[in-house]
Amino acid sequence: MLEIRWHSRAGQGAVTGAKGLADVISTTGKHVQAFAFYGSAKRGAAMTAYNRVDDKMIMNHEKYMEPDFVFVIDPALVFTSDVTINHREDTVYIITTHMSTKELVAAQPKLEGKKVYTVDCMTIAQETIGKPIPNTPMLGAFMKVSGMYDIEFFKESMVRILGKLPQKIIDANMIAIQRAYDEVK
Amino acid sequence: MAFDKMELRDIEVWDGNHAAAQALRQCQIDVVAAYPITPSTPIVEGYAKFLADGYVEGEFVLVESEHAAMSGCIGAAAAGGRVATATSSQGYALMVETLYQASGMRLPIVLNVVNRALAAPLNVNGDHSDMYLGRDSGWIQLNAYCPQDAYDLNFIAFRVAEDHGVRLPCMVHQDGFMTSHTAQGVKTMTDDVAYSFVGDFKPMNDMLDFEHPVTHGVQTEEDWHFEHKARQHNDLMTKVMPKVQAAFDDFEKLTGRKYNIVEKYDMDDADVAVVCMGTSVETAREVATEMRAKGIKAGVVGIRVIRPFPFFEIQEALKGAKAIATLDRSAPGGAPGMLFNEMAGCLFNLDKRPLLSGKIYGLGGRDLTKKHLVDLYTELQANVDAGKVLTPLQQFIGVRGPKLSFL
Numbered sequence: 001m002l003e004i005r006w007h008s009r010a011g012q013g014a015v016t017g018a019k020g021l022a023d024v025i026s027t028t029g030k031h032v033q034a035f036a037f038y039g040s041a042k043r044g045a046a047m048t049a050y051n052r053v054d055d056k057m058i059m060n061h062e063k064y065m066e067p068d069f070v071f072v073i074d075p076a077l078v079f080t081s082d083v084t085i086n087h088r089e090d091t092v093y094i095i096t097t098h099m100s101t102k103e104l105v106a107a108q109p110k111l112e113g114k115k116v117y118t119v120d121c122m123t124i125a126q127e128t129i130g131k132p133i134p135n136t137p138m139l140g141a142f143m144k145v146s147g148m149y150d151i152e153f154f155k156e157s158m159v160r161i162l163g164k165l166p167q168k169i170i171d172a173n174m175i176a177i178q179r180a181y182d183e184v185k
Numbered sequence: 186m187a188f189d190k191m192e193l194r195d196i197e198v199w200d201g202n203h204a205a206a207q208a209l210r211q212c213q214i215d216v217v218a219a220y221p222i223t224p225s226t227p228i229v230e231g232y233a234k235f236l237a238d239g240y241v242e243g244e245f246v247l248v249e250s251e252h253a254a255m256s257g258c259i260g261a262a263a264a265g266g267r268v269a270t271a272t273s274s275q276g277y278a279l280m281v282e283t284l285y286q287a288s289g290m291r292l293p294i295v296l297n298v299v300n301r302a303l304a305a306p307l308n309v310n311g312d313h314s315d316m317y318l319g320r321d322s323g324w325i326q327l328n329a330y331c332p333q334d335a336y337d338l339n340f341i342a343f344r345v346a347e348d349h350g351v352r353l354p355c356m357v358h359q360d361g362f363m364t365s366h367t368a369q370g371v372k373t374m375t376d377d378v379a380y381s382f383v384g385d386f387k388p389m390n391d392m393l394d395f396e397h398p399v400t401h402g403v404q405t406e407e408d409w410h411f412e413h414k415a416r417q418h419n420d421l422m423t424k425v426m427p428k429v430q431a432a433f434d435d436f437e438k439l440t441g442r443k444y445n446i447v448e449k450y451d452m453d454d455a456d457v458a459v460v461c462m463g464t465s466v467e468t469a470r471e472v473a474t475e476m477r478a479k480g481i482k483a484g485v486v487g488i489r490v491i492r493p494f495p496f497f498e499i500q501e502a503l504k505g506a507k508a509i510a511t512l513d514r515s516a517p518g519g520a521p522g523m524l525f526n527e528m529a530g531c532l533f534n535l536d537k538r539p540l541l542s543g544k545i546y547g548l549g550g551r552d553l554t555k556k557h558l559v560d561l562y563t564e565l566q567a568n569v570d571a572g573k574v575l576t577p578l579q580q581f582i583g584v585r586g587p588k589l590s591f592l
Binding site for chain 1: 194196198200309331360362363366367368369370464465467468470471552553554555556
């Protein structure tokens with residue numbers, strides 16, 4: 001079982017990202033689950049989304065999770081919410097920030113000694129898609145860090161998932177995914 | 186046909202709401218009258234979109250309340266159409282008066298209920314309060330545990346409700362957010378195969394058949410009211426289950442997916458078992474398997490058909506168990522809990538019956554964790570070892586503050 005927790009603000013696309021990732025993974029024959037804590041979340045409120053992936057049918061519907069990966073797609077959430085909650089020894093963090101990994105860990109000591117990767121999904125999204133929607137770049141970074149799929153296969157899959165959007169937006173997302181793949185450290 | 190077909194992949198990643206909306210499209214609903222409410226909104230929104238995009242031939246009526254939504258459905262069903270809608274929580278509560286009208290008028294409406302807590306305090310998350318509220322309303326109630334079930338059970342619902350030997354409305358329940366907003370792989374049917382399962386709508390006593398005028402919504406006082414209610418109850422008790430079973434059998438032949446009136450998991454030799462509904466059934470199955478690895482013979486009984494109540498099927502499922510716990514996801518309002526009471530009723534006259542205790546859990550969407558279930562099975566095994574229930578009969582799981590227990 002592979003488990004992922006997303007930290008996001010409502011409106012930044014964590015739910016879409018989690019469902020998109022689930023969709024890609026499902027096409028490779030694995031079982032997937034994607035869900036979120038909404039509450040009565042308003043746009044901008046901190047929220048979490050979740051992925052589970054397994055070789056067999058996923059029966060577990062508990063919301064509690066000790067994640068293998070934590071994605072943080074809003075830079076401020078590292079400081080305003082506990083992104084390390086229910087962590088494991090080997091939990092891997094991929095965090096959107098303009099800082100280097102070293103600077104980020106110094107600024108947030110809770111990340112000390114943990115496996116932390118950083119990538120500036122916010123800037124990438126602004127420069128490519130033209131909007132601060134950092135969900136697809138985060139998935140590009142995840143492909144690099146996890147080595148889950150070949151990036152070309154992943155991008156092809158995302159083209160299908162984004163299918164209903166204008167071609168220009170789809171193209172921009174592909175550039176964003178590739179940039180995050182190349183830039184994550 | 187005047188609508189387009191949709192190409193689906195064999196497995197689509199859908200949440201429970203989208204799965205239900207797709208089922209409504211494939212069943213080609215004639216009329217959806219709706220007043221959308223969280224978390225069921227995407228079901229009727231989905232139907233409206235399919236309609237607008239030309240994938241379904243029907244009519245979407247946006248009304249001013251849930252009371253009007255079910256009233257609209259009653260009118261359309263009486264007129265002779267295939268009719269469905271969706272609701273949750275407060276909307277369901279407002280609909281209750283018309284639920285009794287629909288069942289009393291024997292109209293085969295399908296209502297998707299995305300289960301959600303009832304205010305106050307206001308809460309949009311999933312529990313079974315609304316589902317319990319309608320359990321005496323004379324509807325058939327089917328219970329989904331995951332998005333796949335939410336898709337499949339809609340087809341079962343139309344097949345059973347519209348059968349001329351049944352003619353009763355049917356609810357398909359799914360857990361708010363835990364199913365409705367949780368995306369999982371859903372095995373699909375093609376549009377043609379799906380439609381072939383439900384078939385063309387066959388009207389009965391329809392108001393638009395002017396050759397054969399009929400009256401709907403009549404008044405009967407003490408002269409005939411009891412006979413109507415008795416016949417309705419008789420049909421629920423004697424006619425529905427065979428039709429449900431036949432629909433399950435046909436569905437299995439068509440898709441390979443097997444549903445049962447009561448879903449037994451590892452019950453053949455189980456010493457301890459939990460009885461529950463919704464997503465909790467699947468989580469409990471996973472924990473039961475883990476308990477077996479620890480030497481505790483654990484099983485799960487999931488209720489698939491809530492109404493009519495599967496009295497004998499439950500007796501059969503629980504006959505060998507030594508200790509069971511019921512999991513009620515609804516505040517029982519000063520009583521032991523619906524499932525506790527129903528199980529007690531099922532088991533009371535048996536010569537050999539398991540030790541019974543009841544848990545209240547998960548209100549307002551509170552998480553039911555695997556740890557809760559591990560503790561529960563462990564407690565049940567202790568009851569078996571002691572030969573008696575060691576705890577109060579009613580306990581709360583997962584509530585903060587002092588441990589609550591009663592009875």
